[in-house]
Amino acid sequence: MSNFRRSQNEAHPNKTNTILTGIILLQILFVSMQIWLLFGALNNALEENFGFALTTFIGSLIMAIASIWLLRYLPEPIRKDGPKKPQVSPSNQPKNY
Numbered sequence: 141m142s143n144f145r146r147s148q149n150e151a152h153p154n155k156t157n158t159i160l161t162g163i164i165l166l167q168i169l170f171v172s173m174q175i176w177l178l179f180g181a182l183n184n185a186l187e188e189n190f191g192f193a194l195t196t197f198i199g200s201l202i203m204a205i206a207s208i209w210l211l212r213y214l215p216e217p218i219r220k221d222g223p224k225k226p227q228v229s230p231s232n233q234p235k236n237y
Contacts, residue, residue, distance in 0.1 A: 156215045159213065159215055160214065160215055163210055163211075163213060163214060166207075166210055167207055167210065170203045170204075170206060170207045170210075171207070173203060174200045174203050174204065177196040177199055177200045177203075178196075178200065180192070180196050181193040181196035181197060181200075184196075
């Protein structure tokens with residue numbers, strides 16, 4: 141049975157890019173909504189409406205947890221093999237007498 145990470149690493153780069161784009165868009169949406177909730181909470185807290193401020197705090201906390209959980213699905217970077225370093229075999233080592 142394969143897991144999500146191994147399947148994601150074996151996926152075509154176009155699929156990986158699609159997943160990455162979707163995650164980035166969701167993160168932007170979550171952060172934008174959190175900023176909107178922050179302004180609403182601050183305005184209502186100044187008007188002494190602490191019920192709304194508490195509700196927006198809880199909603200923002202849930203979105204922060206969802207954002208952190210979503211980072212789990214980020215694909216690993218594609219590594220291209222660069223020039224290999226020369227390796228010295230044991231037979232080429234100088235002998236100590």
